[in-house]
Amino acid sequence: MPIVLPNSFASREDANSSEDYVWLVEVLLKKSTRVTPTLFTDNIVLRVCSDVEVITWPVSNPTAQTWSPFNFNISPITGNSEGDLPSLQLTVDNTGRVLMPTLHDGDALDGNAVVIYLVPRTALGIAYPSHEYQKWEFQIAGVQADDNQVTFKLERSNFFSKMCPQDRFVARRCRWAFGSTQCGYVINATAAYTTCEKTVTACRARGADHLARGLPVLHPGRYGGFPGIPKQQ
Numbered sequence: 001m002p003i004v005l006p007n008s009f010a011s012r013e014d015a016n017s018s019e020d021y022v023w024l025v026e027v028l029l030k031k032s033t034r035v036t037p038t039l040f041t042d043n044i045v046l047r048v049c050s051d052v053e054v055i056t057w058p059v060s061n062p063t064a065q066t067w068s069p070f071n072f073n074i075s076p077i078t079g080n081s082e083g084d085l086p087s088l089q090l091t092v093d094n095t096g097r098v099l100m101p102t103l104h105d106g107d108a109l110d111g112n113a114v115v116i117y118l119v120p121r122t123a124l125g126i127a128y129p130s131h132e133y134q135k136w137e138f139q140i141a142g143v144q145a146d147d148n149q150v151t152f153k154l155e156r157s158n159f160f161s162k163m164c165p166q167d168r169f170v171a172r173r174c175r176w177a178f179g180s181t182q183c184g185y186v187i188n189a190t191a192a193y194t195t196c197e198k199t200v201t202a203c204r205a206r207g208a209d210h211l212a213r214g215l216p217v218l219h220p221g222r223y224g225g226f227p228g229i230p231k232q233q
Contacts, residue, residue, distance in 0.1 A: 023050040024067050024117040029102045057124055090152040099150050114138045114154050174198040174224035184218040200227060
């Protein structure tokens with residue numbers, strides 16, 4: 001279902017309504033990066049809410065996320081007659097310098113994902129609230145910071161910059177990064193392999209290694225290629 005962007009986020013809240021809303025903002029501050037050929041760092045995610053108390057939401061999720069109170073402001077969505085992508089500004093309080101270590105670590109934030117939710121307070125405790133809240137997805141198109149605030153320029157993602165389909169269907173080469181979550185191979189001090197040729201044969205060998213170490217045998221079931229694709233003549 002397409003997301004209809006309002007002219008102003010403030011218009012989502014009726015001043016005459018008895019319903020109380022809470023803003024939830026999720027910002028990907030750092031993308032997963034490769035530390036070694038086989039190991040990756042975890043993402044750093046900022047989750048804040050326009051409330052005075054910590055919120056755990058959604059409650060139906062066994063790994064429900066925690067949203068911390070924070071001062072932020074969301075500007076109206078702006079556009080122009082040139083056909084540029086609609087944009088807005090997310091302004092976050094910087095008096096405590098909470099975000100400065102991340103902004104100074106050298107990693108560009110442009111392109112990182114930002115998700116904004118508008119949730120009625122009465123829906124925060126609903127187990128499956130998908131029909132109760134509004135959701136908008138953006139990406140970071142620029143960051144500015146001073147002593148008082150950090151301002152993220154947000155845009156809708158550009159359809160023409162996306163790879164479609166997202167995955168390449170290759171018969172004889174695995175598309176997963178070796179040791180990643182999708183791959184599932186456990187690399188530690190007792191692992192027999194630290195690299196992978198990304199073939200079905202190599203995947204079977206890594207499954208045998210899991211068996212020898214007493215680990216769940218995930219391979220070649222996790223193989224990321226598509227051996228059933230016929231070879232071109």
